[in-house]
Amino acid sequence: MVMATISQALALAIEHHNAGRFQAAERICRQILAAEPSHAAAWHLLGVINAQTGNHPFAVECIRRALALKPDWAEAQANLGNALREQGKLDEAVPFLRRAVQLKPDFAQAQSNLGYALRDQGSLDEAIACFRHVLELKPDSAEAHSDLADLLRSRGNPDETIACYRRALELKPDSAEIHNNLATFLANRGRLDEAVARYRRALEIKPDSAEIHNNLGNALKSQGKLDEAVACYRRLLELQPDLAEVHNNLGNALKDQGKPDEAVACYRRALELKPDFAEVYYNLGNALEEIGDLAGAENGFRAALRHNPRFAPAHYQLAKLLRAKLPEKDLALQRRLLEETALTDNQQLLLHFGVAQVLDARGAYAEAAEHLDRGNALQWSEWRRRGQEYDPKKDASLVTRMIEVATPDFFQRVRGFGLESELPVFVVGLPRSGTTLVEQVLASHGQVFGAGEIQLTRDTMAALGGEGGDPIEALGRLDRPTALRLASRHLERLRGLHGGALRIVDKTPDNYFYLGLLATLFPRAKLIHCRRDLRDVAVSCWMAHFEEVSWANDPQCIASRFYEYQRLMEHWRKVLPVPLLEVDYEETVADLEGVARKLVGWCGLAWDPACLEFYKAKRPVRTASAVQVRQPVFKTSVARWKHYQQALNGLFAQLESLPARGVSGR
Numbered sequence: 001m002v003m004a005t006i007s008q009a010l011a012l013a014i015e016h017h018n019a020g021r022f023q024a025a026e027r028i029c030r031q032i033l034a035a036e037p038s039h040a041a042a043w044h045l046l047g048v049i050n051a052q053t054g055n056h057p058f059a060v061e062c063i064r065r066a067l068a069l070k071p072d073w074a075e076a077q078a079n080l081g082n083a084l085r086e087q088g089k090l091d092e093a094v095p096f097l098r099r100a101v102q103l104k105p106d107f108a109q110a111q112s113n114l115g116y117a118l119r120d121q122g123s124l125d126e127a128i129a130c131f132r133h134v135l136e137l138k139p140d141s142a143e144a145h146s147d148l149a150d151l152l153r154s155r156g157n158p159d160e161t162i163a164c165y166r167r168a169l170e171l172k173p174d175s176a177e178i179h180n181n182l183a184t185f186l187a188n189r190g191r192l193d194e195a196v197a198r199y200r201r202a203l204e205i206k207p208d209s210a211e212i213h214n215n216l217g218n219a220l221k222s223q224g225k226l227d228e229a230v231a232c233y234r235r236l237l238e239l240q241p242d243l244a245e246v247h248n249n250l251g252n253a254l255k256d257q258g259k260p261d262e263a264v265a266c267y268r269r270a271l272e273l274k275p276d277f278a279e280v281y282y283n284l285g286n287a288l289e290e291i292g293d294l295a296g297a298e299n300g301f302r303a304a305l306r307h308n309p310r311f312a313p314a315h316y317q318l319a320k321l322l323r324a325k326l327p328e329k330d331l332a333l334q335r336r337l338l339e340e341t342a343l344t345d346n347q348q349l350l351l352h353f354g355v356a357q358v359l360d361a362r363g364a365y366a367e368a369a370e371h372l373d374r375g376n377a378l379q380w381s382e383w384r385r386r387g388q389e390y391d392p393k394k395d396a397s398l399v400t401r402m403i404e405v406a407t408p409d410f411f412q413r414v415r416g417f418g419l420e421s422e423l424p425v426f427v428v429g430l431p432r433s434g435t436t437l438v439e440q441v442l443a444s445h446g447q448v449f450g451a452g453e454i455q456l457t458r459d460t461m462a463a464l465g466g467e468g469g470d471p472i473e474a475l476g477r478l479d480r481p482t483a484l485r486l487a488s489r490h491l492e493r494l495r496g497l498h499g500g501a502l503r504i505v506d507k508t509p510d511n512y513f514y515l516g517l518l519a520t521l522f523p524r525a526k527l528i529h530c531r532r533d534l535r536d537v538a539v540s541c542w543m544a545h546f547e548e549v550s551w552a553n554d555p556q557c558i559a560s561r562f563y564e565y566q567r568l569m570e571h572w573r574k575v576l577p578v579p580l581l582e583v584d585y586e587e588t589v590a591d592l593e594g595v596a597r598k599l600v601g602w603c604g605l606a607w608d609p610a611c612l613e614f615y616k617a618k619r620p621v622r623t624a625s626a627v628q629v630r631q632p633v634f635k636t637s638v639a640r641w642k643h644y645q646q647a648l649n650g651l652f653a654q655l656e657s658l659p660a661r662g663v664s665g666r
Helices: 003-018 024-035 040-054 055-070 074-086 090-102 109-123 122-139 144-154 158-171 176-188 190-205 210-222 227-239 244-256 260-271 276-289 294-307 312-325 326-337 345-361 365-386 392-405 408-413 435-443 456-465 471-478 480-497 509-521 534-545 555-575 586-589 590-600 609-616 640-644 649-656
Strands: 424-429 448-452 503-506 528-530 579-584
Touching: 003 024, 003 040, 003 090, 003 509, 024 040, 040 055, 040 074, 055 074, 055 503, 074 090, 074 109, 109 122, 109 144, 109 509, 122 144, 158 176, 158 590, 176 190, 176 210, 190 210, 190 471, 210 244, 210 590, 227 244, 244 276, 244 392, 260 276, 276 294, 276 312, 276 326, 294 312, 312 326, 312 345, 312 640, 345 365, 345 534, 365 534, 365 640, 392 471, 392 509, 408 509, 424 435, 424 480, 424 509, 435 448, 435 528, 435 586, 435 609, 448 480, 456 471, 456 509, 480 503, 480 509, 509 555, 509 609, 528 590, 534 555, 534 640, 534 649, 555 649, 579 586, 579 590, 586 590, 590 609
Parallel strands: 424 503, 424 528, 448 503, 528 579
Antiparallel strands: none
16 A cells, blocks of 8 residues: 555544544555554544544553654543543542643643543542643633633632533523533532422433433422422423332422322332332331331431441431430440541531430530531531531521511501401411420311421512512502402311311421411411520530521521510510410420310310320321321420520520510410
């Protein structure tokens, strides 16, 4: 084969390669090398073809032969590095990719591949620098903007991350992947409305994407839009019925809907498809705990740990479930795990909270306090990392604005706007103030349904403001048609939970903020305010691992939250045009029957002795008190704060200085 023929043959091989005819291109390369074994370009092209068809070891061999013949060939250095990267040989790949960009500084693809290798190696700062350089070379590269955004997500610069994704979408607006990635970042930052819109756009582009359907369902669930989330998961299961992860997610949404039995069925189906799925065993344990099957819950948590001994959420739930009864070997394992340096902050904080629950139950209060200090500090850092830390000034502003809107003149103006229904019973107060106990007592009555903690009132308040509006400002402008529309929808959704009950209890503690709205929409509803010694509430909140209560991890924030709560409740006492029953936890513990009769009478119902055996009820309980309300009332939870007087002395001093209601909350 003469040189002209070889040159022509190589050109033909390149033409075949560019057209995707890899077999034809490889055949010609082999013919060239048979005639001229030292032909660097043929070795290189043969290596590139094999890398693209998945034969990376042979590709590496071929490109090494090319570089032996032509050492300073930037493209060959880059392709060898990429072939090694595809095999996971990052330490070997990086030097070749670095050499490629040294030889050819404007080689954007080599810069990108070096960035990928450094990212996979864990050298994120260097990887970010690579993609910044790519953008200097190719400022209109949507892929580079997207790649840079993917790397910036973990670097604590959300504004730049979002800006990079947005620029990528300006350049490539029909990329479902980039819409999905931006949506996921927004969802993780709590910007759920924007995330949902992005996921919906991604599905318009790629309607059969299982990943995007699943992500949309998760975001809708986080928004509390459970009906839509369930529909999303069901649509996904129509597309791919054997996805264990989706059966698990559907189960979670159904559990949040107050349908734990249906959730259990979903979890069991997920385990049929994936028997070693630790997270599903954990979720199954939580669902079984909700319906009072505590032995089944323990089995679920232990099954999760058999499949993943380091699964911190299962360790935490097991410790919280068994407390003093947790076997010593389980506690020892949790202590050993805390000594490991490889644990994430989230794993550590769960283990700290779990160990503290056991130590508290055993009377080792000082050591429990040490673990609680560490767990709460880690949780507070996690809130800050997400940009979701509690803002006392914002809370104070909201309370002030509500007080300014909900005046006696306001209530005089809106008198008669609502519906004359006695169906709703709203139990409010601080978390851990006895709201679950009050609901459980009432829900044991044959004519009462306990709905648990539902977001219906929050949704009604949000609907008052409209899309992007200010709900508090809109409350001040409330008119009769709007009030009737909102009350009717609210009542319809309540009735949908249980059609035959005479009373339905919504025991969402934070509804104390919305008492003015509730009194307007439902002037004949029964309002019950649970009170407890604020020091006991503070300790109980400080010991609990709340997933959505960002003020409970810092004593100063607890004090601020309690102050604003006291301030608003004092206002409601003065201006609410409807009666409010205030129930003290300490009195309930001391005289259960007396308080239970008062509660039942307040709701306008005849006495039912089953209310005194509330702990035998089989109804679902989803709060942090789920285990406690399966037991008779004990007095040990009264004045519990004394065990932590040294650890929380500063907080208790602040609570004692609160105006009007002081530490007792009364």
